[in-house]
Amino acid sequence: MKALLYEGVENASVVDRPMPKAGPGEAVVKIGLCGICGTDMHIYFEGMLPPPFVPGHENVGVISELGEGVEGFAVGDRVVAGPPGNCGRCFYCTHGRPNLCVDGFGNTNGLTRDGGMAEYMLVRDARQMLYKVPDNVSFEDAVLTDTIATALRAISQSDLALGDNVLVSGAGPIGLAAIQLFKLAGARHVTALEIVPEKRALAAASGADVVLDPVAEGEGLRGRIAELYGHGPDLVAECAGKAQSLGLCIDLVRNGGQVLNIGAGGEPLSIVPAMLAVREVGLKSSLAYGAQEAKLTLDYLAAGRFKTDGMLSGVIPLADTVEQGFKRLKADRSLVKVAVKP
Numbered sequence: 477m478k479a480l481l482y483e484g485v486e487n488a489s490v491v492d493r494p495m496p497k498a499g500p501g502e503a504v505v506k507i508g509l510c511g512i513c514g515t516d517m518h519i520y521f522e523g524m525l526p527p528p529f530v531p532g533h534e535n536v537g538v539i540s541e542l543g544e545g546v547e548g549f550a551v552g553d554r555v556v557a558g559p560p561g562n563c564g565r566c567f568y569c570t571h572g573r574p575n576l577c578v579d580g581f582g583n584t585n586g587l588t589r590d591g592g593m594a595e596y597m598l599v600r601d602a603r604q605m606l607y608k609v610p611d612n613v614s615f616e617d618a619v620l621t622d623t624i625a626t627a628l629r630a631i632s633q634s635d636l637a638l639g640d641n642v643l644v645s646g647a648g649p650i651g652l653a654a655i656q657l658f659k660l661a662g663a664r665h666v667t668a669l670e671i672v673p674e675k676r677a678l679a680a681a682s683g684a685d686v687v688l689d690p691v692a693e694g695e696g697l698r699g700r701i702a703e704l705y706g707h708g709p710d711l712v713a714e715c716a717g718k719a720q721s722l723g724l725c726i727d728l729v730r731n732g733g734q735v736l737n738i739g740a741g742g743e744p745l746s747i748v749p750a751m752l753a754v755r756e757v758g759l760k761s762s763l764a765y766g767a768q769e770a771k772l773t774l775d776y777l778a779a780g781r782f783k784t785d786g787m788l789s790g791v792i793p794l795a796d797t798v799e800q801g802f803k804r805l806k807a808d809r810s811l812v813k814v815a816v817k818p
């Protein structure tokens with residue numbers, strides 16, 4: 477079968493790989509679509525994880541082979557192939573936090589095991605990691621499950637209360653999902669900060685009441701936020717994946733408010749602990765998602781309660797992953813999510 481093999485920084489090519497075979501508890505999925513994530517960009521351009529492996533952790537497809545003991549699934553089922561780790565047995569998996577699975581980095585397709593930028597992919601803990609895609613949900617929508625469920629988990633773990641004022645920094649895939657979900661969850665008013673014009677338009681279409689360009693606003697940004705919310709927004713979500721953006725979020729949230737770290741940027745940020753303490757600013761981080769959030773995402777998609785318009789910017793063949801995927805996503809910041817169709 478064909479697969480994109482990552483062999484080092486800016487070194488990946490389509491090669492022939494042996495066809496995976498499902499052992500007990502495992503499944504082989506014929507990949508329908510595989511989304512390119514910011515994480516894949518960090519891997520390809522910065523070598524975030526050691527090669528060699530096949531990237532791609534945002535996968536949808538059809539079960540082509542089932543090992544023994546995988547109840548509840550059949551060959552031919554359309555599935556989303558899931559979140560990090562999720563062994564179903566460790567402390568975190570049995571205490572409602574499968575996203576923190578101790579085997580997270582031993583059992584994640586596309587990060588530590590071969591992923592979905594390939595014709596077929598082996599899923600190790602099939603019962604924990606596969607979610608059936610409802611008949612009326614297209615692969616183009618279902619491939620966004622990883623993105624939407626990540627925002628959904630963060631929001632469901634946050635202090636958000638009905639009627640809160642919310643600010644979202646960054647309107648990429650996660651930010652756009654967060655805007656819509658904050659509204660679904662009962663936020664009174666949402667402001668989005670985004671520097672790319674096309675993404676500002678999508679933020680407005682996703683339900684943001686006010687969309688601002690933080691660079692154009694410059695020093696005036698704080699005043700604009702004060703006009704909207706007085707003391708500041710109750711909750712601020714960092715979705716840009718930049719340390720600078722997290723710093724801005726901490727600045728803008730009202731005293732006693734909460735900052736949600738969803739973007740998880742890789743650069744260092746200096747914080748004055750006393751300033752967090754004096755203002756009683758809460759800082760909450762959230763990683764990926766678990767079964768609950770994946771299933772709820774698929775429910776929302778099936779019921780038409782979550783709109784994906786504009787979130788999938790393009791679908792490309794496997795052979796074009798580097799040029800039309802990684803390189804184009806880096807060069808053209810108006811793109812939201814691009815998916816590979818092997």
Ligand SMILES: [Zn+2]
Pocket residue numbers: 513514515533534622623
């Ligand atoms: Zn992802």
Ligand SMILES: [Zn+2]
Pocket residue numbers: 561562563564565566567568569574577578579
């Ligand atoms: Zn576990």
